[in-house]
Amino acid sequence: MLLIDDLHASIGDSEILHGVSLEVPDGEIHAVMGPNGSGKSTLAHVLAGRDPYEVTGGRVIYDGVDLLAMAPEERAAAGVFLAFQQPVEIPGVPTMYFLRTALNAQRRARGEEELGPVEFLALVDTKRRLVDMERALLDRAVNDGFSGGERKRNEILQMLILEPRLAVLDETDSGLDIDALRVVADGVTTLRGPDRSALLITHHQRLLEHLVPDRVHVLAGGRIVRSGGPDLAVELEAHGYATLDSPAVEPRTASAGTASIGTISTGTISTGTISTGTISTGTISTGTISTGTAR
Amino acid sequence: MSAARAELADLAGREYAYGFSTDLETDFAPKGLSEDVIRLISAKKGEPDWLLEWRLGAYRHWRTLDEPTWPNVRYPPIAYDDIIYYAAPKKKPALSSLDEVDPELRAMFDKLGISLAEQERLSGVAIDAVVDSVSVATTFQAKLAEAGVIFCSFSQAVQDHPDLVRAYLGSVVPPRDNFFAALNSAVFSDGTFCYVPKGVACPMELSTYFRINAAGTGQFERTLIVAEEGASVSYLEGCTAPMRDEHQLHAAVVELVALDDATIKYSTVQNWYPGDAEGKGGVYNFVTKRGRAAGARSKISWTQVETGSAITWKYPGVVLQGDGSVGEFYSVAVSAGHQQADTGTKMIHIGKDTKSTIVSKAISTGHGQNTYRGLVKMLRSATGARNHTRCDSLLIGGDCGAHTFPYVEVKHPTCQVEHEATTSKVSDDQLFYARQRGIPEEEATSMIVNGFCREVFRELPMEFAVEAQRLLSVSLEGAVG
Structure with a gap:
């Protein structure tokens, strides 16, 4: 489905992604976790084609085609959806109208027939119930005066209506109460299927309690520093990202060492076991051990 | 900013869809302006002496005036002697039905998307069509007559209802009002007259389509609408012109009179040719529009969507004379390419407890310059008067400008x-959000701008709101990469 290979991206003069590699097979849900400033949102925006971010190296292959060569609307029509961390207000444009325009633009781009108003209304009515959204909210302008929770529900509603093949959720869980969090998790679960995938970008593990990913990747300092199964998320929650921020895990200096932390601490992960011995700094190994103990 | 952003300002791709000219046999007056030309116009129309004298008085006054220089627009001097002041399609109508309209003319209106016959049959909108300066077809007259409504060309009104015309002509915009109003009063060749008698709600929307066709001509039409006590009427004008390299002058006058408890709603969708991408050609739209809310509790509402013209200079205003009268002004003005607009309104409060509302949405893109200029004046007699003004400007790209002079x-x-004003840009965030959902950039821009204008569009009659949105999209074509 998605192959990210040695992706470098900058904004202005500063490089934020220093060679991210990641693969999301068909039907899988992957989580990308990492501390603030690690490049998580940059990754999400680069996948969606946001403007000021410039790709300076590497490639992204989506469904066998070069995703980076496509305009944002082409990516959308091809099935890439980004749930925004901060959904944007568009005053004067009713949400219903926006949704129908979006859906029909995508259908048109794919050579499918457009949905008429009646069919569309029926579709929206079904989907909005899944995310617990009042009809009245949809007659208001896009996100205009919506609460934080309403905006996030609106993102999930849009996702359910557009039925993307690859959903990228950029910290959609941040600042949500438990009900809204469940809506997000249920939304992704509803879409789950053998030919749909999702990339959950998150700072916390909370969402992953409701939505167990197939794989978890840790992004730090602009690189994937560790990958593992769902337990990796639990471990990070317990221990935090502190160890990942230490100098030893800076890319280039000790990425192998970084990978090894996970190995010890979770004890369940089989990858990168060999490199344990290469850890050179006391701080990291201490941290590692204590986590391991905690388990 | 990114490349896509830079392209936002590039309007080279923009096309004017109504730029064709039609090969109509046309009757011209000689170039230039003199008392003889005015006598000729008046004679062509078989006008009574009082009207000829009225014209000549306006002309003599006009000669003493200087063209105003205070608007925030730049253009080379206009050679008033090179303009043809009267042009009329030759197969001039004594039309009793649409079937008698020149087929070429019918074809032209079809091309404009205004099939008179269709309109008549389907929409129930009565239309007066003015080509160059002459009214060529008025639909639905009979049905309106049953309700007592007079809706006809100005020339016809002069013949059939001279007393009404004489009573109200110049009563809101006197011939000496300003340079362009004086010019219009001297040379106006036709226009629309509408009279709604006491207590009558006009049974349908009234509409005039204005079209400049002949080269080298100016268009000087006059519209006069009178609503008697308790009457109501909704009127819409639409305007287009062919693409020509030279500038064309359009100096119209519109007068509205509303007596006690009467309501007049006047909507304009103006799409005169704006000139090409380099700013060559285009219509100078120098128009004086004013309503007199003469009676108690009368109401006059202006809605304008100004997407065309090289230069727009107009301030549709309301004189709120009657106690408790209401004046409204809703405006969307687009300046794309090299267009310049200096537009706004005047609300003159005289009566007690009068109330006015101003909502202005100005959109600038390309090298467009958009100025809102508005006057709210409340005299000593206007106790308890209220005004609310909201003035929003939207910028697309980095080479355009928005100015406000309240x-x-x-x-x-x-x-x-109360006065509220905002200036904003179509943000990259909004554009990206829409594009991420699959909406192509141009459509997304158009959608965002339409959202910005929504407050004004919803004041338009339904079918014209759709038309206005479409026009706005056309105006913005090429505004994005």
Whole structure:
């Protein structure tokens, strides 16, 4: 489905992604976790084609085609959806109208027939119930005066209506109460299927309690520093990202060492076991051990 | 900014869809302006002496005036002697039905998307069509006559209802009002007259389509609408012109009179040719529009969507004379390419407890310059008067400009005036959000701008709101990469 290979991206003069590699097979849900400033949102925006971010190296292959060569609307029509961390207000444009325009633009781009108003209304009515959204909210302008929770529900509603093949959720869980969090998790679960995938970008593990990913990747300092199964998320929650921020895990200096932390601490992960011995700094190994103990 | 952003300002791709000209046999007056030309126009139309004298008086006054220089627009001097002041399609109608309209003319209106016959049959909208300066077809007259409504060309009104015309002509915009109004009063060749008698709600929307066709001509039409006590009428004008390299002058006058409890709603969708991408050609739209809310509790509402013209200079205003009268002004003005617009309104409060609302949405893109200029004046007599003004400007790209000149004069302490103004840009965030959902950039821009204008569009009659949105999209074509 998605192959990210040695992706470098900058904004202005500063490089934020220093060679991210990641693969999301068909039907899988992957989580990308990492501390603030690690490049998580940059990754999400680069996948969606946001403007000021410039790709300076590497490639992204989506469904066998070069995703980076496509305009944002082409990516959308091809099935890439980004749930925004901060959904944007568009005053004067009713949400219903926006949704129908979006859906029909995508259908048109794919050579499918457009949905008429009646069919569309029926579709929206079904989907909005899944995310617990009042009809009245949809007659208001896009996100205009919506609460934080309403905006996030609106993102999930849009996702359910557009039925993307690859959903990228950029910290959609941040600042949500438990009900809204469940809506997000249920939304992704509803879409789950053998030919749909999702990339959950998150700072916390909370969402992953409701939505167990197939794989978890840790992004730090602009690189994937560790990958593992769902337990990796639990471990990070317990221990935090502190160890990942230490100098030893800076890319280039000790990425192998970084990978090894996970190995010890979770004890369940089989990858990168060999490199344990290469850890050179006391701080990291201490941290590692204590986590391991905690388990 | 990114490449896509830079392209936002590039309007080279923009096309004017109504730029064709039609090969109509046309009757011209000689070039230039003199008392003889005015006599000729008046004679062509078989006008009574009082009207000829009225014209000549306006002309003599006009010669003493200088063209105003205060608008925030730049253009080379206009050679008033090179303009043809009267042009009329030759197969001039004594039309009793649409079937008699010149087929070429019918074809032209079809191309404009205004099939008179279709309109008549389907929409129930009565249309007066003015080509160059002459009214060529008025639909639905018979049905309106049953309700007692007079809706006809100005020339016909002069013949059939001279007393009404004489009573109201120049009563709101006197011939000496300003340079362009004086010029219009001297040379106006036709236009629309509408009279709604006491207590009658006009049974359908009235509409005039204006079209400049002949080269080298100016268009000087006059519209006069009178609503008697308790009457109501909704009127819409639409305007287009062919693409020509030279500038064409359009100096119209519109007068509205509303007596006690009468309501007049006047909507304009103006799409005169704006000139090409380099700013060559295009219509100078120098128009004086004013309504007199003469009666108690009368109401006059202006809605304008100004997407065309090289230069727009107009301030549709309301004189709120009757106690409790209401004036409204809703405007969307687009300046794309090299267009310049200096537009706004005047609300003159005279009566007690009068109320006015101003909503102006100005959109600038390309090298467009958009100026809102508005006057809210409350005289000593206007106790308890209120005004609310909201003035929003939207910028697309980095080479355009938005300017605001609000004037407020209040002479009585019980008056309330509120003024709100914002300036914003179509943000990259909004564009990206829409594009991420699959909406192509141009459509997304158009959608965002339409959202910005929504408050104004919803004042338009339904079918024209759709038309206005479409026009706005056309105006913005090429505004994005």
